[in-house]
Amino acid sequence: MAVFILTTAFVALFLSEGLVVKAEVPSYIAAVYEHHVILNPEPHVPIEREAALVHMNKNLDVFEEQAASAAKQGAQIIVFPENGLHGFKFTRTSIVGYLETVPDPSVVTWNPCTEPDRFPNTEVLQRLSCMAQKNHLFLVANMPNRQNCDNLTDPHCPPDGRYQFNTNIVFSDNGTLIARYNKLNLYFEKEYDTPPECEHVTFTTPFAGKFGIFTCFDILFYEPVLTQVKMGVRQFVFPTAWMNKLPLLAGIHFQRSFSYATGITLLAANTQAKELGMTGSGIYTPWHAVYHHDKEAKSGKLLVSKVPVLDPSMMEDGEESSKLKLVPFSGHSKHRSTAASQFDVQEQQKHMSERCLSGDMQCRERLLSEPPTFISNMMNDNFTFVPLQGVEGNLKVCDGSLCCHLWFRRSGPEEELYALGAFRGIHAPRGTYYLEVCALVRCTGTEFRSCGGGIENAQTVVDFRLQGTFSTPHIYPGVLGSEMTLDRPDESGWENKSEFYMTRKGMATGLVTAVLYGRVYEKDGYGKRCP
Ligand SMILES: *[C@@H]1O[C@H](CO)[C@@H](O)[C@H](O)[C@H]1NC(C)=O
Numbered sequence: 001m002a003v004f005i006l007t008t009a010f011v012a013l014f015l016s017e018g019l020v021v022k023a024e025v026p027s028y029i030a031a032v033y034e035h036h037v038i039l040n041p042e043p044h045v046p047i048e049r050e051a052a053l054v055h056m057n058k059n060l061d062v063f064e065e066q067a068a069s070a071a072k073q074g075a076q077i078i079v080f081p082e083n084g085l086h087g088f089k090f091t092r093t094s095i096v097g098y099l100e101t102v103p104d105p106s107v108v109t110w111n112p113c114t115e116p117d118r119f120p121n122t123e124v125l126q127r128l129s130c131m132a133q134k135n136h137l138f139l140v141a142n143m144p145n146r147q148n149c150d151n152l153t154d155p156h157c158p159p160d161g162r163y164q165f166n167t168n169i170v171f172s173d174n175g176t177l178i179a180r181y182n183k184l185n186l187y188f189e190k191e192y193d194t195p196p197e198c199e200h201v202t203f204t205t206p207f208a209g210k211f212g213i214f215t216c217f218d219i220l221f222y223e224p225v226l227t228q229v230k231m232g233v234r235q236f237v238f239p240t241a242w243m244n245k246l247p248l249l250a251g252i253h254f255q256r257s258f259s260y261a262t263g264i265t266l267l268a269a270n271t272q273a274k275e276l277g278m279t280g281s282g283i284y285t286p287w288h289a290v291y292h293h294d295k296e297a298k299s300g301k302l303l304v305s306k307v308p309v310l311d312p313s314m315m316e317d318g319e320e321s322s323k324l325k326l327v328p329f330s331g332h333s334k335h336r337s338t339a340a341s342q343f344d345v346q347e348q349q350k351h352m353s354e355r356c357l358s359g360d361m362q363c364r365e366r367l368l369s370e371p372p373t374f375i376s377n378m379m380n381d382n383f384t385f386v387p388l389q390g391v392e393g394n395l396k397v398c399d400g401s402l403c404c405h406l407w408f409r410r411s412g413p414e415e416e417l418y419a420l421g422a423f424r425g426i427h428a429p430r431g432t433y434y435l436e437v438c439a440l441v442r443c444t445g446t447e448f449r450s451c452g453g454g455i456e457n458a459q460t461v462v463d464f465r466l467q468g469t470f471s472t473p474h475i476y477p478g479v480l481g482s483e484m485t486l487d488r489p490d491e492s493g494w495e496n497k498s499e500f501y502m503t504r505k506g507m508a509t510g511l512v513t514a515v516l517y518g519r520v521y522e523k524d525g526y527g528k529r530c531p
Pocket residue numbers: 151152159160161
């Protein structure tokens with residue numbers, strides 16, 4: 001009989017009712033490694049298998065050191081990033097030397113470390129498997145996967161007779177291959193095929209129960225991850241190769257928003273590549289984040305953290321553990337606003353009445369009047385903006401049926417320009433997905449047209465309540481502070497079943513971005529729907 005011990009941690013649970021409960025909950029130790037990938041300088045030139053192995057072994061050497069270091073710190077699972085073994089910018093032909101055929105673990109039980117000769121041409125799988133076995137940890141990595149197909153009988157089979165997939169693989173702590181996930185939403189990766197079938201891949205650990213898997217660009221789409229969240233999967237591993245894009249889509253910013261909004265644990269490992277703007281990894285629970293972002297970094301970073309178990313089936317019955325299930329706070333159902341948010345509305349009205357003599361409707365109207373709107377481009381989308389004026393105020397800006405409201409009170413240098421922006425529509429051309437966004441951003445200069453550009457620093461502290469008339473229930477709230485400091489809303493949720501809001505007060509750093517990033521998945525120009 002296998003015996004395992006669940007460690008416990010003292011965790012503060014912030015529940016949707018605004019309660020704070022301290023509870024002993026089972027926990028485990030997770031590691032993610034942000035890897036400074038060693039690149040092939042000529043990725044478009046086809047190379048022999050031997051040369052591809054020499055290249056990948058250099059990256060595997062680093063993985064090996066880091067797996068050992070994570071194990072020494074007690075890690076039970078480690079996640080390595082997307083493209084971490086081979087790099088980027090291959091063609092369909094030039095990547096061929098890098099491909100290994102990953103067998104389907106739901107069909108074949110295989111431990112590549114102890115049975116290296118069972119399948120040919122699997123040197124990378126063998127090394128990763130031995131790494132998991134030697135260090136007694138679950139190991140997640142990403143690699144190019146070849147699946148031969150018959151172009152006469154399989155209508156999806158590419159003409160060259162093979163699928164090439166961007167694949168995550170998972171080994172158990174004895175080296176057995178236990179999961180394989182082919183990335184569904186490719187991001188301009190011409191070396192790879194989109195899998196013809198939609199898969200919801202999970203694996204199970206003895207220390208934390210079930211984990212789901214997805215990759216990089218998948219985070220912006222409904223499939224495969226939101227179907228899994230809906231099915232009750234609450235912990236995910238997330239290899240990524242994410243190019244940071246301020247003000248709305250820095251890697252760590254969106255990773256945290258996603259974890260917070262869906263109420264899941266996210267173990268996110270990013271590739272580090274300065275020339276592509278790639279950095280930003282973390283271990284996120286709905287309450288807490290341990291993260292790393294360093295755009296100047298010249299070497300990788302290992303993060304190790306104790307994490308509460310979120311798999312409901314792993315929890316002992318009882319009051320405290322059942323409360324864990326009460327998150328997510330925003331997510332999928334439109335529920336009533338909380339007492340605390342009412343407090344904010346009252347306080348906001350109180351501040352208005354303090355500034356205007358009672359009954360002075362002109363004064364109140366002036367405070368509520370709308371400053372001039374302007375259009376500026378933010379991350380390729382034309383946002384409609386209004387500037388923040390004065391130290392306190394109420395603003396509204398609309399793009400079609402999406403109206404964004406902001407109450408703010410600011411302190412800090414007056415020359416830092418902020419604006420409230422609204423955008424509703426198809427985001428193009430870098431991917432085609434439908435957005436509804438309300439965003440409060442620091443502009444990069446003092447001109448209106450500088451609003452929407454990327455800037456990392458701000459000295460202005462802004463207390464705010466931001467809300468919008470979203471048509472979608474899928475809203476990812478995010479707050480980013482100066483110098484890539486992750487913050488989070490004090491509160492977020494639905495008000496009046498039609499407006500989603502978030503509030504934040506008393507941040508320790510200046511505000512760079514506060515955003516309600518809504519996704520209207522069903523209006524996407526493309527994007528695979530699974531049956
Ligand atoms: C089908 O695949 C084979 C390789 O398996 C290839 O030789 C052949 O040309 C392909 N046929 C077509 C019609 O593309």
